Amino acid sequence: MLADGISSGHADFARRVARINSGAASSKRTLFVGVDESYVIPVNSGKAAQRGPAPAAALRNALEPLSLVLAFAIGIAAHGLAMVARFHLVGLPRVKASPDLEMLTQFVLGFLLALICARALRMRGSSQQIARSLGVVAAVLLFHNMVHLYPEAFGRVFTPLWVADVVTSTKPHSLLFRGLSFVF
Structure with missing residues (x-):
């Protein structure tokens, strides 16, 4: 068996x-x-x-660079909106205000508003966070150049007194860091 x-x-x-x-x-x-x-x-x-990859995945890959540009623009817009909100809520900054404290306040407000906007648009990727942060940094350092280019528009949003103060205290086509203008 x-x-x-x-x-x-x-x-x-x-x-x-x-x-x-x-x-x-x-x-x-x-x-x-x-x-x-x-x-x-x-x-x-x-x-x-x-x-190969599914069409949805291919589209998502193709839109990634566009999302980075949008994240950078959100950072710039967030800083601009934070400046407008701060101006209308608090008013003009003090005459003897510390440039370091002023710059730090602008960074914090810009980052917070950019974070809120990104969460609302579901832009949570780390590369998008970096692009958003770079947008805020660029806006903080270069925002005064927009005031030099479009003083009438900024005079309507802020006040002519604020625009005159920015134009006289900064140089056009420059980078503003810690209260000093570096012309490029």
């Missing part, structure tokens, strides 16, 4: 080896379940994976 079981096992094994060697069974296309069951997976079922 034991000899029959061993010989039948050897015969089954020999049949499997012969079937595999004949090319009828492919390890990629045939699923073997037990001794007597096997399922052949259709050849066309893997075509979607061979075509």
